[in-house]
Amino acid sequence: MLQLKNIKKTYNGKAVLNGIDLDIDTGEIVSILGPSGSGKTTLLNVILGLTDLDEGQIIFNGEDLSRTPMKQRGFNIVFQDYALFPNLNAYENIIYGLKNKPGVSTKREVRELIALLGLGNHLGKTVDQLSGGQKQRVALARTLVMKPRVLLLDEPLSALDGVIKESIKERIKTIASDYNLTTIIVTHDPEEALTLSDRVLILNEGGISQYSTPREIIHNPHNGFVRQFILNQLEIKRNNIFSLFEGAYA
Template identity: 65%
Template sequence: MLKLQHISKHFDNKAVLDDIHVEIGTGEIVSLLGPSGSGKTTLLNLILGLTKPDRGSLEFNSVDITRFPMKKRGFNIVFQDYALFPNLNAYDNIVYGLRNKKGIVSEKEVQDYIDFLELRPHLQKRIGELSGGQKQRVALARTLVTKPNILLLDEPLSALDGVIKESIKRRIQSVAREFKLTTIIVTHDPEEALTLSDKILIIHQGKVAQFGTPQQIIHQPDNDFVRRFIIEQLHIKRQNIYNLFGESYV
């Protein structure tokens, strides 16, 4: 569905991305994982269309979209800070992006998204009255009503804790499954990537360190960086990984 072919990007003569080659299938949840400065946010921006690669190409459904502007790609993003309008209530935030997209979605479909994300009790609340999890669901609903071809999420769980974080994880997975919506997530947290994703693209110094399923990452790390990065980052988050992969991997 989405094919990145030999993508490279430089800033100030420094390689931020170097020969990224990966294919993402329809409906897959893929996390872009790596330490700060690894290039994952730049890759997200390239997919979204906010910047262009210096070399390589992007294909979506066999169409070369490398030079397509962001609006023509039909992808959409939920930003880390949600980017909601504080002067509007939850419902008005959800439908805000439809003002210039008449007919893209019916009112019934909007209401279905609202019910799917269990937002009906909160529609008349201002953004300042919502919890972090409720804000995240409003931001998801606002994105979903535009019917994106691909959903992009920038650190969607970083501001959430405990039960709320686990609830949003399940919501993201439910959205991808229910709507067969390819979902690409930027995260610096291996525990989030391993428990949320179908596949994980680990980026190190602008290169692909490994691309595979959570099971492959845990059981068959491709190199010392992957092994070290996963183990070091997970030492305080043992229980979730134990639940997924067993005690020999925590």
Template identity: 40%
Template sequence: MADASNSASGDLQLSHITKSFGEFVAVDDLSLTVPQGSFFALLGPSGCGKTTTLRMIAGLEDPTSGTMHIGTTDITNTRPYKRPVNTVFQNYALFPHLSIFENIAFGLRRRGVKDVKEQVDKVLELVELPHLAQRKPSQLSGGQQQRIAVARAIVNRPALLLLDEPLGALDLKLRRQMQIELKWIQTEIGLTFVHVTHDQEEAMTMADTIAVMNEGRIEQMGSPADLYDNPKTAFVANFLGQSNLIKGKIESNDGANQIVDLFGTKVAVPKARSSAKDSSILVGIRPEKLRIQPEDIAMSGNILTGGTISDVSYIGVSTQYQVEMPWGQELMVFEQNDDGVAPLDKGDRVKLSWEPIFTFGLDGSEDANAGSELHISEDE
């Protein structure tokens, strides 16, 4: 049996996994499939249950209920060391007294592999650090140590590599660089990666599929582009990028569109992109999809008039406007600085427009602010 688990391969499947600590439910009826060979990200704010989920996959924590498979092999009750799984944590925990070479060779030697050199050299090449083989961990930078931690995990060729905020301790620039490298390594060797992060940009950059977690549950799962373009909940709309969410009422249908009243103005929302359950709707538009013009200029598409610019931030590639609407709500507009026209000024009266296809609709019962206060800033 042990060998069967160790060599299990295929998709990772979690079915109705729940983990309670006493009364507290940390992971709540979670089901997901991670296709073999894909890069999967678990994204969510601190405390939403990401690490607990990862620890259950690794076998370090027993689920309260539910099952776990790799391919057709049930690993729910398999001991951690018998799972075809390796984990890389934020604190890399290299063995300080061993050389880099021996750190990487450790798992191979433990499994009784005789000739380790070829395999160790290969992964050192992969992480582009062959010249550091004889150093000790303390003689490496944080970023280099992190790459060695990845090398040490992948040399064992696990079916599944789990990464728990592995880049969290690195500064922003190095983190961005490591994201690209890790993604490259994953593509190169074709292992399945399950990567945990609270950084939405990190998840977007690296993952084929993202599962957005909130309070122990999956809010939505999909490709980065799909989640960004078609959020189904306010939490996803706000946590993954920023969104303008405006309360409205669906008045009628017109072909492929719902016609929605937004404080007296009619706008079109594609039916296919609306998850409103009845006539109450939150109309969503991403800030970069909005166009902004002085009130007297003609515009097409969905149009909202009567705005007043309450704040302007010029940030080089773009200008970010806050626009106060007649009903008191502030909307965000990001405009590329690519037309040579000077930005509009604070206090200017403006109208906003956007193409109806860029609109998404959320159910009116959603909390428009869900997830927005949890946003991770660039320099955090």
């Protein structure tokens, strides 16, 4: 279990994160959702260890990681821009991290992961030859071969649409299930969060407005902000998302 206890972070005298308490179960997919400036990216970076917290604790399986450097936490992130190496082909990108830690994944495990992500026919392609969805899958594979204890995804679907987007969503779900991998996703898209996650954390001005299952958020928003944020953001997509939670706002 990943536990956040009273996480606080201030920039230039302004509280960006103000007392975040959170429990995330092993193998759970949790999306962090909220308007611009709500603290989503800061919270992700604090969990990763990229940003130091001012107060509070980050505890993973009973171990206090609050002051542990990022490289020693064993948490890995797939950035929004994928951060692939343009001078390497897809396969070379996937196994890049294994050069320094060759025993982390066996060749068989790498092959199985490549098959799971449907990348077998794209391994020799350069980054420029890959589609957006293929780049996303290569970035996922590169991270997963390192067997992270927690997988962090920063806007993983923002550059995708249609069938490709739905395909990546299903692969993320499969990976979390098959590997029992705790997965934390930052997204600006309520539809993404509500259809992909086991639980959704809604932030507003650095605090938690609601942390619940998607169905609970739709049927029982905790306050006016959550209700308005979800309704306003989903106005264009309401037929798509509301069909999953019949009768919520009939």
